[in-house]
Amino acid sequence: MTGGIGGEAAIAGIGATEFSKDSGRTELRLATECVSAALADAGLSASDVDGLVTFTMDGNAEIALARELGIPELTFFSRIHYGGGAAAATVQQAAMAVATGMADVVVAYRAFNERSGSRFGQVSSSVAQQANTSGVDNGYHYPAGLATPAATVAMVAQRYLHDYGASSEDFGRIAVTARARAATNPHAWFHGKPITLADHQASRWVAEPLHLLDCCQESDGGVALVVTSAERARDLRRPPAVIAGAAQGSGPDQYVMTSYYRDDLAGLPEMGVVGRQLWRQSGRTTSDVDVAVLYDHFTPYVLMQLEELGFCGRGEAKDFVADGRLDLDGQLPLNPHGGQLGEAYIHGMNGIAEAVRQLRGTAANQVAGAETALVTAGTGVPTSGLVLTVP
Amino acid sequence: MTAATDGRSTATDAGRRIEEAAREIAGAGASAPDPARDPVNQAMINNWVEAIGDANPVYTDPAAAAASVHGELVAPPAMTQVWTMRGLHGARPDDDPLRRMTELLDEAGYTSVVATNSTQTYHRYLRPGEHVAASAVLEGVVGPKRTALGDGWFVTTRTTWYVGDEAVAEMTFRILKFRPPEPQDPGNSDDGTRTADAAPVLRPVVTRDNAFFWEGLRDGELRIQRWGGTLRHPPGPMPPDGDLEAEPDYVVAAGTGTVYSFLVHHHPPVPGKRLPFVLALVELDEGVRVLGELHDVDPDEVHIGLAVAASFDRIDDDLTLPAWTVRS
Numbered sequence: 216m217t218g219g220i221g222g223e224a225a226i227a228g229i230g231a232t233e234f235s236k237d238s239g240r241t242e243l244r245l246a247t248e249c250v251s252a253a254l255a256d257a258g259l260s261a262s263d264v265d266g267l268v269t270f271t272m273d274g275n276a277e278i279a280l281a282r283e284l285g286i287p288e289l290t291f292f293s294r295i296h297y298g299g300g301a302a303a304a305t306v307q308q309a310a311m312a313v314a315t316g317m318a319d320v321v322v323a324y325r326a327f328n329e330r331s332g333s334r335f336g337q338v339s340s341s342v343a344q345q346a347n348t349s350g351v352d353n354g355y356h357y358p359a360g361l362a363t364p365a366a367t368v369a370m371v372a373q374r375y376l377h378d379y380g381a382s383s384e385d386f387g388r389i390a391v392t393a394r395a396r397a398a399t400n401p402h403a404w405f406h407g408k409p410i411t412l413a414d415h416q417a418s419r420w421v422a423e424p425l426h427l428l429d430c431c432q433e434s435d436g437g438v439a440l441v442v443t444s445a446e447r448a449r450d451l452r453r454p455p456a457v458i459a460g461a462a463q464g465s466g467p468d469q470y471v472m473t474s475y476y477r478d479d480l481a482g483l484p485e486m487g488v489v490g491r492q493l494w495r496q497s498g499r500t501t502s503d504v505d506v507a508v509l510y511d512h513f514t515p516y517v518l519m520q521l522e523e524l525g526f527c528g529r530g531e532a533k534d535f536v537a538d539g540r541l542d543l544d545g546q547l548p549l550n551p552h553g554g555q556l557g558e559a560y561i562h563g564m565n566g567i568a569e570a571v572r573q574l575r576g577t578a579a580n581q582v583a584g585a586e587t588a589l590v591t592a593g594t595g596v597p598t599s600g601l602v603l604t605v606p
Numbered sequence: 607m608t609a610a611t612d613g614r615s616t617a618t619d620a621g622r623r624i625e626e627a628a629r630e631i632a633g634a635g636a637s638a639p640d641p642a643r644d645p646v647n648q649a650m651i652n653n654w655v656e657a658i659g660d661a662n663p664v665y666t667d668p669a670a671a672a673a674s675v676h677g678e679l680v681a682p683p684a685m686t687q688v689w690t691m692r693g694l695h696g697a698r699p700d701d702d703p704l705r706r707m708t709e710l711l712d713e714a715g716y717t718s719v720v721a722t723n724s725t726q727t728y729h730r731y732l733r734p735g736e737h738v739a740a741s742a743v744l745e746g747v748v749g750p751k752r753t754a755l756g757d758g759w760f761v762t763t764r765t766t767w768y769v770g771d772e773a774v775a776e777m778t779f780r781i782l783k784f785r786p787p788e789p790q791d792p793g794n795s796d797d798g799t800r801t802a803d804a805a806p807v808l809r810p811v812v813t814r815d816n817a818f819f820w821e822g823l824r825d826g827e828l829r830i831q832r833w834g835g836t837l838r839h840p841p842g843p844m845p846p847d848g849d850l851e852a853e854p855d856y857v858v859a860a861g862t863g864t865v866y867s868f869l870v871h872h873h874p875p876v877p878g879k880r881l882p883f884v885l886a887l888v889e890l891d892e893g894v895r896v897l898g899e900l901h902d903v904d905p906d907e908v909h910i911g912l913a914v915a916a917s918f919d920r921i922d923d924d925l926t927l928p929a930w931t932v933r934s
Binding site (some may be wrong): 336337338343344350352355357358359361362363369370371373377421423425480 | 807808809810811812813815816839840866867868869870871872873874875876877878879882883885887894895896897898899905910921925927928929
């Protein structure tokens with residue numbers, strides 16, 4: 216298969232609310248604000264929009280958003296499942312709709328009060344006991360007490376430490392890097408608040424081997440991305456971020472956060488599925504990536520993504536991330552916005568916006584001359600990814 | 607596996623003793639009528655209707671009452687229980703079935719009480735000057751039931767109020783006598799039966815595909831789905847080779863295996879669990895992995911490869927969870 220999105224579509228606008236712990240307004244209001252901001256950024260209006268895409272988990276129906284914004288008609292609407300794994304796939308769906316002529320301007324959005332409202336880090340009985348196959352799957356885990364995202368990751372992280380001789384400090388280096396970037400990003404919640412590896416090691420256990428500082432924050436906020444054809448995007452206000460590759464992936468014996476029954480527990484094969492498609496579609500390789508925005512809800516999965524995507528061999532991420540390789544001027548600048556550990560947890564959508572800023576050259580922590588950006592979505596779940604390039 | 611069976615029979619023995627005592631108390635029949643401290647009187651009626659906010663003049667205004675269907679002043683029916691209340695220092699008589707049942711359940715550790723519901727039936731209005739007496743019988747005792755408050759027994763009594771030999775009112779009254787949760791409960795009772803902490807665990811979704819697994823746990827068996835020669839866990843509706851004609855059965859695992867991976871959960875709280883706790887993904891000797899809590903172990907002593915044995919966490923009559931203990 217040589218198919219793919221092939222640069223036919225582009226991200227023409229990005230928009231966001233502020234990132235907070237208590238937005239003080241409804242999720243629908245957050246959604247309308249970020250979509251309006253993204254349209255303004257693109258130089259488009261609500262009447263130009265004919266498609267909307269979001270996460271299955273998003274609480275804002277496309278039609279509700281269309282009503283509030285005054286979008287008269289929608290010809291395309293779609294939702295992606297599997298939590299944060301949906302992030303890049305919303306852009307993929309939008310790009311496919313545009314490339315096939317199903318819609319001209321599609322906005323991907325995600326808006327929630329994840330900190331002041333329903334917190335993903337707490338135990339959710341409604342998630343555990345949903346009347347579908349995911350509920351059945353959860354029955355082997357939640358009742359026993361494996362009931363939070365951190366705990367589900369900790370099980371895999373423990374095996375990773377064992378199989379590859381990594382340490383908690385190796386996880387910690389990801390957190391320290393993220394907070395260093397956030398410290399100089401005015402939009403980040405942890406702006407001005409870097410941490411040291413000692414801080415990481417001293418932070419309390421959440422689910423051993425994960426410290427508190429291995430876990431991303433919880434946030435209120437919204438992010439929206441305007442997708443249209445690359446051709447149309449060229450004539451809009453902003454330089455387009457061309458979608459050179461867009462892929463989804465699930466792996467063998469896949470579960471949502473609990474793929475514990477595979478032969479090899481200490482991997483993320485679903486991200487390998489995404490990576491192989493991205494390189495093939497975009498014609499790029501790991502060495503072409505100027506900036507990487509890797510989903511970082513929990514630090515161990517950042518190391519494992521580096522391995523699955525081919526930046527280093529299996530079990531070698533602990534060495535790869537040492538020696539400043541992930542710094543802004545390093546070989547692979549990682550999450551210059553501070554990631555979800557440092558900027559905000561907007562289910563990966565803020566990372567896509569950051570990749571666009573990097574290609575435009577307008578980021579708070581700009582990687583000099585960034586022309587190719589890699590973005591990934593939620594890990595431990597069926598996931599997705601993007602390769603974005605300058606025109 | 608035998609441990610679980612023994613544990614259940616031990617729990618049943620304690621329950622059987624309570625049930626036998628309840629039968630004896632119920633068999634003793636109604637308690638001797640216990641007379642009210644005072645006759646039905648206007649002063650108490652005046653106070654009560656004022657507190658309740660009942661302005662019906664048939665209770666307080668002789669002229670209005672005389673003109674009513676009653677022809678004279680009457681007492682509010684809902685005051686029936688008021689007349690036989692025992693005051694600040696009163697005690698139920700020795701033969702009162704609720705007193706006897708309460709003492710019995712207190713001794714068995716079900717020390718807390720909450721009234722759950724009562725239903726009253728009034729046969730006629732009472733009049734000032736009448737003197738009532740109450741007699742009670744034990745109607746039923748049901749338990750132990752797992753409730754949000756804790757394990758407990760529902761105790762139902764029926765009280766009848768008499769004037770002389772005439773029954774004037776009746777009440778069915780139900781309480782829950784429960785064992786209050788102990789935050790520091792290590793999870794083991796004296797008889798070795800493992801009891802879950804007070805908050806209910808999240809419950810699994812049971813389907814036709816996996817019912818055998820959950821049924822097995824209730825019987826103290828760790829059942830693994832088998833399609834021909836292939837074992838599969840978690841189970842599903844299809845065999846590995848996609849043969850639509852195939853039918854699965856199961857094997858009962860020996861219950862021995864080693865820790866494949868694990869975590870120590872510290873935060874946030876999880877229903878039914880005491881923090882911190884260890885969760886282990888165990889590779890059974892049969893070759894499949896099963897997840898459960900690893901009990902009675904210092905978290906620092908847990909390591910990948912640790913030999914463990916299956917145990918069974920009985921939550922209630924419907925749910926038993928797979929769990930592990932260190933194999934010595």
